[in-house]
Amino acid sequence: MSDDSTTVPGAGLSRRTFHKAALAATAGAFAAPAVVRGRNLNEKLAIACIGVGGRGGSNLENVGHEEVVALCDVYDAAVARAADAHPRAKKYKDFRRLFDDLKGYDAVVVSTTEHTHAFAVLPALQMGKHVYCEKPLSHDVWEARLIREAAAKAKVATQMGTQIHATDNYRRVVELVQAGAIGAVKDVHVWVGRAWGRQSPEDAKANGDIVSVTERPADSSPIPAGLDWDLWLGPVAERPFHxxxxxxxxxxxxxxxxxxxxxxxxxxxxxxxxWALKLKAPSTIEAFGPPPHAEIAPATMKAVYEYEAKDDQPAVRLTWYQGAMKPEPWSTGAIPKWDSGVLFVGEKGMLLSDYGRHLLLPEDEFRDYKRPEPTIPKSIGHHAEWIHACKTGDATTCNFEYAGWLTEANHLGNVAYRVGRKLEWDADALKATNASEAEPLIRRDYRPGWSLG
Structure with a gap:
């Protein structure tokens, strides 16, 4: 096993102390994972990387100092680029063959498209491998639940790729909220300026969209050399490449x-x-926006979540806005007009945050406020945290227990939008009790040859 007295860089804490504190600070945390095999912290993990282009390339770079034993991607060019840095790694196109053939590895990094996340994550968990998966954890609500439960059974180190979770700014905001700086929080507004989705060409240009699309193309494009389009589609019904x-x-x-x-x-x-409010499952979800399109997600929408009171947290309403929709305090100028942000509305004031900064509002009233001493340790790094957990059995802060609940909630916003009615959510039964039409969106069908049974 590792030397638990090793100091976490920049934190002045032992690694064991760091992870115990981080575990306690994370909503929904669960028991620390088992270790695949005893090892010294300096011994390298054997990691298989599934999806190595784009975001996967970045994840590969962050774990590349370990022993990368396999590279898998449906696009030959992505594997070829990755192999330049890892020439000894085995190469695969189909991750199912990787699971069948590869021996002697400890962990898996999944960076495929969302619609195949669960198909790469679930078998890895069932084989007792540590797993890092890009966000969101799954393509639908049922898959998120399946992964969360499989991770709890496997007792391995897991982490979803919400890299911003590792920043000091988020930690300080969580501490302020939980210390009662603004009193009990009953409303939260979360908005993002990005407007990628179904919109007019003019809107797309104004919002910096990468491509303006309003309908499924009737034609097709030549399949890029080295791309296995059928494998890329995976569980989704066949369609021509475009x-x-x-x-x-x-x-x-x-x-x-x-x-x-x-x-x-x-x-x-x-x-x-x-994280700050220790949320899990909402009781109701309602969404607003342009009429839903059968195939393309909206550029602009709003989703309203109601959470029931629990322990010391009163009932809270969380509202999500994207694209052209913004919260009223933003529109009226009551708060700074940040492009994206989170606004906690408490009984004694407001707390505004984005990725790298935060403000207590009204600023004049909080000028002499004495901030609480930091209680959440500095992260050793989002990927480093997972690697450390794989080697020691310590916990991670975006483990699949926490990330599973977060992913379920996010997906439910889309389900409510697509169904077009307020959902009454029974989390235990995994059902919208008042909307049976939501069921195909909570758990999708797969084409023959693909299953998660």
Whole structure:
């Protein structure tokens, strides 16, 4: 086993102390994972990377100082680029073959498109491998629940790729909220300026969209050399290749492959109130926006979540806004007009945050406020935290227990939007009790040959 007295860089804490404190500070944390095999902290993990282009390339770079034993991608060019830095790694196109053939590895990094996340994550968990998965954790609500429960059973180190969770700014905001700086919080507003989705060409240009699409293309494009389009589709019904789907991130605005801005950026932004207020399952979810499109996620929408009172947290309403929709305090100028942000509204004031800064409002009233001493330790790094947990059995802060609940909630915003009615949510039964029409969106069907049974 590792030397638990090793000091966490910049924190003045032992690694064991760091992870105990981090575990206690994280909403929904669960028991520390088992270790695949005893090892010294200096011994390298054997890691298989599934999806190594785009975001996957960045994740590979962050774990590349370990022993990368396998590279897998449906696009040959992505594997070839990754192999330049890891020439000894085995190469795969189909991750199912990787799980069948690869021996002697400890951990898996999954950076595929959302619609195949669960198909790469679940078998890794069932084989007792540590798993890092890009956000969002799954393509639908049922898959998120399946992964969360499988992770609890596997007792391995897991981490969802919400890298912003590791920043000092988020930690300080959580401490302020939980210390009661603004009193009991009953309203939270979360908004993002990004407007990728179904919109007019003019709106797309104004919002910096990467491609303007309003309908599924009737034609097709030549399949790029080295891309296995059938494997890329995976569990989704066959359709002709078109450049509006590939390469990423074009795909994520299509319901079949992703979930638009809601579940993508919601993983980062809703993470903050989820952590600070220790949220899990909402009781109701309602969404607003333009009429839903059958195939393409919206550029602009709003989702309202109601959470019941629990322990020392009163009932809270959390509202998500994307694109053109903004909270009233933003529109009226009551708060600074940040492009994206989180606004906690408490009985004694407000707390405004984005990724890298935060303000207690009204500023004049908080000028002499004495901030609480930091209680959440500085992160050793989002990827480093997971690698450390793999080697020691310590916990991570965005483990699949926490990330599973966050992912479920984010997906439910889209479900409510697509169904067009307020959902009454029974989390235990995994059902909208008043909307049976939501069931195909909570758990999708797969094409023959693909299952998570």
């Amino acid at each position: 450049e509006v789907y590939f390469p990423g991130p074009k795909w994520y605005r299509w319901w079949d492959f992703g979930n638009g801005t809601m579940s993508d950026l919601g993983s980062h932004w809703i993470d903050l109130p989820f």
